[in-house]
Amino acid sequence: MPIIGDTELVPLIDALGRIVAEDVISPLDVPGHTNSAVDGYALRGTDLPESGERHLEVVGAVLAGSFHEGVVDEGTAVRIMTGAALPDGADTVIMLEQTKLDGDAVVIGAGHRQGQNVRQAGEDLRRGDTAVKAGTRIMPAELGVLASFGQDRVGVIRRPRVACFSTGDELRSPGTSRDPGAVFDSNRYTLFGMLTRIGMDVIDMGVVSDNREALRCTLEEAAQRADAIITSGGVSAGDADYVKETLEELGRVGFWKIAIRPGRPLAFGLIGNAAFFGLPGNPVAVMVTFYQFVRPALCQMMGERDPRPTPELTATCVSKLRKKKGRVEYYRAVLERQEKGGLVVRSTGRTGSGLLHTMSDANCFIVLHDEDESIEPGAQVNVQPFFGLV
Ligand code: AMP
Ligand code: MG
Numbered sequence: 001m002p003i004i005g006d007t008e009l010v011p012l013i014d015a016l017g018r019i020v021a022e023d024v025i026s027p028l029d030v031p032g033h034t035n036s037a038v039d040g041y042a043l044r045g046t047d048l049p050e051s052g053e054r055h056l057e058v059v060g061a062v063l064a065g066s067f068h069e070g071v072v073d074e075g076t077a078v079r080i081m082t083g084a085a086l087p088d089g090a091d092t093v094i095m096l097e098q099t100k101l102d103g104d105a106v107v108i109g110a111g112h113r114q115g116q117n118v119r120q121a122g123e124d125l126r127r128g129d130t131a132v133k134a135g136t137r138i139m140p141a142e143l144g145v146l147a148s149f150g151q152d153r154v155g156v157i158r159r160p161r162v163a164c165f166s167t168g169d170e171l172r173s174p175g176t177s178r179d180p181g182a183v184f185d186s187n188r189y190t191l192f193g194m195l196t197r198i199g200m201d202v203i204d205m206g207v208v209s210d211n212r213e214a215l216r217c218t219l220e221e222a223a224q225r226a227d228a229i230i231t232s233g234g235v236s237a238g239d240a241d242y243v244k245e246t247l248e249e250l251g252r253v254g255f256w257k258i259a260i261r262p263g264r265p266l267a268f269g270l271i272g273n274a275a276f277f278g279l280p281g282n283p284v285a286v287m288v289t290f291y292q293f294v295r296p297a298l299c300q301m302m303g304e305r306d307p308r309p310t311p312e313l314t315a316t317c318v319s320k321l322r323k324k325k326g327r328v329e330y331y332r333a334v335l336e337r338q339e340k341g342g343l344v345v346r347s348t349g350r351t352g353s354g355l356l357h358t359m360s361d362a363n364c365f366i367v368l369h370d371e372d373e374s375i376e377p378g379a380q381v382n383v384q385p386f387f388g389l390v
Pocket of ligand 2: 240
């Protein structure tokens with residue numbers, strides 16, 4: 001696999017989904033000052049009564065963003081709002097709701113603890129800490145973390161350029177009319193969606209007919225322009241399936257055909273410096289092979305080192321699933337939590353690899369492994385959810 005080494009500096013607001021090029025070190029403590037976690041009164045912990053009540057003279061007030069100049073001496077307190085810097089001398093804050101006023105004094109009861117409701121400077125990040133590791137995909141939390149120490153730009157890996165085209169004489173692009181025997185090209189659209197969501201720069205090369213010469217020309221052009229090439233269709237062993245032989249001619253075949261369903265005729269190789277993925281034509285097979293093989297390969301190509309792998313779950317399957325030993329099978333399914341606790345998963349039903357709408361109905365794959373055979377309702381199965389929370 002070619003690895004993208006080029007980096008670029010982008011404004012933070014444009015960095016969502018990009019991969020961080022180098023460790024980002026915090027140049028500051030976050031928070032920058034010790035501050036109050038609540039609205040209340042800042043005081044010395046040594047003034048807290050062990051029993052009964054204690055009156056402390058209120059000597060000032062401090063709001064978030066301002067400073068109290070003086071020192072909180074023994075027997076005094078400062079009214080303080082959430083986020084405001086703790087005045088010198090104070091080390092403890094009592095919540096407003098747990099106090100009462102008596103003239104110029106605040107009355108504090110027993111049961112408090114020295115140091116409570118105080119956020120220490122640098123307790124989120126210390127100056128010099130690695131805030132975001134190289135290879136991390138920038139998610140909403142990382143955007144906020146980078147902003148929390150004032151950074152407004154970040155160095156990221158260049159988006160890989162991925163050239164895509166569909167093959168098949170029967171294919172028509174949406175927006176044109178469908179003559180008898182023709183099929184609208186849906187694969188280029190699902191691929192565009194899947195690639196865009198992982199931050200690829202998609203080069204749409206349209207539809208190529210089942211013709212050796214046309215295929216060769218398009219692949220050569222794609223290899224010049226892109227870091228990776230993805231095709232769909234024409235990769236089986238049918239009469240008009242020229243993808244695999246053209247790959248052999250122009251480059252190198254890494255593998256062809258894998259023991260999965262759907263998606264068996266997947267081809268992988270190299271053309272020049274570009275990685276090549278020849279996906280099957282059937283629309284569900286395109287999505288399955290993309291998620292199981294292409295996506296992880298492209299993420300690795302763009303330098304992603306995800307410390308937060310998507311978990312596979314175990315759920316009770318309420319459907320009967322037919323399965324042959326000796327291959328991995330992916331079933332489109334709906335995962336939900338039963339009212340009384342456990343996770344259950346049911347197949348969306350029909351399993352034809354041309355039934356793209358079942359992908360839209362589903363929210364997960366059930367994965368039955370190599371050695372598994374058909375299962376009866378009630379079996380525990382592995383599930384790959386489609387979407388995480390963030
Ligand atoms: P193939 O692998 O080229 O034999 O295609 C397998 C099946 O997928 C055929 O029924 C094709 O018509 C269909 N197919 C191939 N490419 C596409 C596409 N881009 N969009 C929708 N269906 C397709
Ligand atoms: Mg075809």
